Amino acid sequence: MTPEQLSASILAALRTLMLKGQLQLVELPELVNVERPKNREHGDWATNVAMQLSGKFGVKPREFAERLQAELIHAEGVERVDIAGPGFINVFVSDAAAGALAKVIVEAGNAYGRGSELSGVKLNLEFVSANPTGPIHLGGTRWAAVGDSLARVLAFAGAQVTREYYFNDHGAQVDRFARSLLASARGLEAPEDGYSGDYIGEIAQRVLAETAEDILALDDGLAQEKFRLAGVDLMFGQIRESLHHFGVDFDVFFHENSLYESKAVEKSLTKLTELGHTFEAEGATWLRSTTFGDDRDRVVIKSDGDAAYIAGDIAYYQDKRSRGFDRCIYMLGADHHGYVPRMMALCAAFGDTPGVNMEILIGQLVSLVRDGEPVRMSKRAGNVVTMEDLVDAVGVDAARYALARSSINSTLDIDIEQLSKKTNDNPVFYVQYAHARTKQVSKNAAALGVDLSEFDPGLLSHPSEAELISKLSEFPRLAAQAAEFREPHRVARFIEEVAGSYHRFYDNCRVTPMGENPVESVHRTRLWLNNAATVVLANGLELLGVSAPERM
Incomplete structure (x- = not known):
């Protein structure tokens, strides 16, 4: 039931x-x-x-x-x-009423647990959005794992989800990146405010090799612009490739620079002015954000005529809403806590509801450790640990699972040694092994003539059977809660519990007969329950973007 x-x-x-x-x-x-x-x-x-x-x-x-x-x-x-x-x-x-769920689950397959709570909701989920000035660091890798899992969870609840990457190709950080490439190409030290690491030299040499003209013969201004255009394109290509290898693909790559080229920034500020939410002071244009709960008003156009950073955020939010998104979820790093009030203020300034039309999730820091000690920094990326470093150390499945199984509100230490173990101490191995075991049991059952031709749920009366049925029944509610609270880690913790219940069922209840004993109704019925566990474990792993192996 x-x-x-x-x-x-x-x-x-x-x-x-x-x-x-x-x-x-x-x-x-x-x-x-x-x-x-x-x-x-x-x-x-x-x-x-x-x-x-x-x-x-x-x-x-x-x-x-x-x-x-x-x-x-x-x-x-x-x-x-x-x-x-x-x-x-x-x-x-009754045992029969409880056990009947096993057949329901198997027949539903990958639809079991799928909800309709967010049916009809068009949702934009922006995550990672790392600057195109270097490889994705460990914090961005955490957002890649959590963000993609959250997108899957929200879609499982019925939402129409668009994964979006905000491509920061406008501003000072890109100029510093270009200067760093130019300096490397000329054999000079990186600028004091620039970027270092072997990847800078690699990209600089690729730009030189793939550009027909002699860039280094140009003056610094022109040469820097050439390196900016080509270097950003190459760096972003590497970022997209890394994300794809990590199992994360985006529906939209939005270019920040397009907001300025299309005059979207000007249009959005004009709208706020018409609504009476801007004012002029000290030669600058301000957003009256204190009206909407911010701790102070914000400059949107500086006294020199340049747009402040928040001007792009204003235009970007308006662009998302103009594309028909009901809800816009932003996933931001640990250093963005102070940014939340101004973002919610601009949402309210447009007449929208903060927390509904705009949501902001803040993630805490993550670090890589081995034997309790921080892992040595990556030479290629300079002073940061990258996505590639983590994947090379433990693989995609273990990396994604480890990053997605903890609340984003807590700091996280990723233990390389633990994630490399093929033991039950390793959470991802524990869950994947349980799934592989269900598949092996099904294979062995087929070889011994145990099939799904009979189902008598009243026979599922052993305490370990009741425990497993009870746990499997919770999946729809758990998946709905993971979507409601934007917490995909709930799925990981849940399937670990399912794995534990399944292992106890495996130890106590045989799906196949012993020796020469005949196949009985209880064996066929237990096969349904075994296969129901397969479905729930596979569905849970799929929500986390982690593979469900058939053998290990």
């Missing part, structure tokens, strides 16, 4: 009570809340529907629960209904 099925049974019982005149006629919700109790001795399912709805019926919660108890006990699959405290209802279901 699924939570949705029990919810339907509860609502049906309430309708019957209303028809019998035992409850007054009121409008019922489409669903009622049904959850697993923390202590399974209290029941298979629990609901606080009495506290939620008793007021609408004009009765006390306990009395409401007692009336519902008397009717719900007759529902198919319900064995017992208990009432606790002021009106909490605990429901015990």
Whole structure:
């Protein structure tokens, strides 16, 4: 029995009570809340529907629960209904009703757990957006893993998700990058505010080799512009290749410079002026952001006529909304905490709702360690650890899983030694091994004549079977929560629990007969449960962008 099925049974019982005149006629919700109790001795399912709805019926919660108890006990699959405290209802279901879920899961396949909570929502998710001035560092790698997983989770909840990369090709950092390339090509030290690392020399030499004219014969201004155009293109090509190898592909690569070339910055500021949210002072144009909760007003056009950085943010947000996105989620680094109020202010200035039309997620720092000590920095990238460094050390699957399994609100140390182990101490190995084991069990079953021709859920009565069924039933709710709270790490922690439940089932309940014993109904039924575990583990790993191997 699924939570949705029990919810339907509860609502049906309430309708019957209303028809019998035992409850007054009121409008019922489409669903009622049904959850697993923390202590399974209290029941298979629990609901606080009495506290939620008793007021609408004009009765006390306990009395409401007692009336519902008397009717719900007759529902198919319900064995017992208990009432606790002021009106909490605990429901015990039969083994057959509980075990029936195994077949539901297998038949649903990769659709099991998929929701509709965000159906119809057009959502823009911007993440990574590293400057095209060097390889992706470890912080950006964390955003790549978490962002792509979040996109999958949101789509699983029904949203129409667009993955977007904001290409910072306008501003001082790109000029410093160009100067660094030019200096390297001329055999000079990197500028004091420039970039270093072997990759600078590699790109500079590629620019020289792939450009027909003699760039170094040009004056510094022209040469720098040549290096800027070609160097940024080459660097960004490497970034896109690294991301693709990491399993992360974007739908849109948005160029910051296009906001200035298209006059989008001017247009968005004109709109804010028309709305009365800008003012002139000290020769500059300001956004009256304090009106919308910011700690101070912000300069958008400086006194020298140049646009401040926030001007691009204003235009970019407006561009996203003009493309029809209902919600715009920004994933920003740990150094952007102070940036949130001004972003929310500009959202509100356009008449939108902060936290709804615009959401900002801030991620904490991540570091690489071996034996408890920080890993030596990458020579190629200068003083940072890159995506390539991590992937070379542990592989794509382990890297993605390790970065996605922790809350972005916590700092993270990635232990190379642990992620390289082929033991249960390594979380990704533990989960992948469980999936591979389910596939091997299915293969062995086929070889011994155990098939899916029979299903008697009442036979799934062993405690380890009940535990696994219970855990598998939680996947739809868990996936929905991961989407609601923007927390894909919930999926990783959940499938680790599923893996643990499956391993205990494997140790206690044979899917295949011993020796020369015949194949029985219980073996065929257990194969359904085994394959249901396959589905949930595979679906969970897919949401994290991690492979589900069939053998290890």
